[in-house]
């Protein structure tokens with residue numbers, strides 16, 4: 275986790291230490307000891323199921339909620355008790371919260387009120403150029419698409435050059451195609467502006483695609499925080515393995531760097547002895563047709579998805595899921611031989 279900083283590491287932009295927040299009406303803590311850092315210019319996604327405490331964590335960072343305990347440091351300064359407007363942090367709300375009676379340009383310039391008019395004009399033009407909306411400066415918000423409204427909201431926030439922007443489910447009002455397009459745009463805009471960001475999402479694909487690091491939350495705690503590929507390839511718990519993509523959870527008997535499992539002998543990513551639990555991604559399992567009564571599995575279900583296929587296979591006394599290419603078709607009932615590629619992930623012993 276991120277609590278330990280080697281003396282040589284650069285100071286993080288944001289450090290969140292052991293935040294706890296109870297709500298009087300709720301049984302457990304909404305946020306229960308969350309700690310993480312955000313580096314300058316880094317995009318961190320808070321990912322987890324509904325109710326795990328993502329939004330509350332974001333609100334604690336933004337100052338819209340006060341923690342029962344814990345601290346929030348921005349560039350080393352304790353901002354835990356500061357009002358939101360005194361933190362110098364930008365926000366993009368889920369509904370964008372544009373001012374309906376102001377033009378696009380006036381919305382983008384809203385936070386710059388009080389500065390010389392020529393400076394505001396130049397900054398608004400620069401921001402609209404950056405988000406690709408220079409030609410829509412005089413439009414009113416209701417004359418824009420959802421994606422365009424979102425870019426205005428982002429331009430309004432970035433106009434103030436905040437070191438950190440908080441985004442709460444920023445794509446939830448967009449349709450699926452728009453969401454795909456917009457998320458890469460938002461990433462590029464944040465990178466170009468040099469602002470760090472914390473993004474709250476329950477969409478794992480969005481978190482993996484957009485963030486530099488993904489923090490997976492459960493029950494108010496951050497279970498794992500790492501680069502997208504690292505969290506996906508090396509989940510440290512069954513929850514993370516199952517929440518981020520799909521995983522087959524197998525029991526096995528380990529002997530060093532391999533284990534005997536219902537799929538046969540498989541290589542594991544760390545050395546262990548005795549009873550273990552392992553996570554195997556569906557794409558790590560390959561199938562081949564078995565002769566006669568051979569093989570070690572029987573196809574019980576399949577889903578053709580165009581670019582790939584999902585197969586459910588009964589083997590020993592468990593069902594496993596395999597993801598394979600679109601070309602080899604195995605009808606239900608076919609006897610197959612299963613094999614696993616790459617070392618599989620050791621989740622725990624015993």
Ligand SMILES: Nc1ncnc2c1ncn2[C@@H]1O[C@H](COP(=O)(O)OP(=O)(O)OP(=O)(O)O)[C@@H](O)[C@H]1O
Pocket residue numbers: 297298299300303304305322323324325326327328329330331476
């Ligand atoms: N103002 C509040 N009063 C009481 N309970 C609250 C309040 N805000 C949040 N909670 C509770 O705290 C827990 C965490 O909520 P939070 O909104 O942070 O979760 P989330 O992960 O963002 O969920 P979602 O993805 O559904 O928005 C939930 O059990 C929620 O019901």
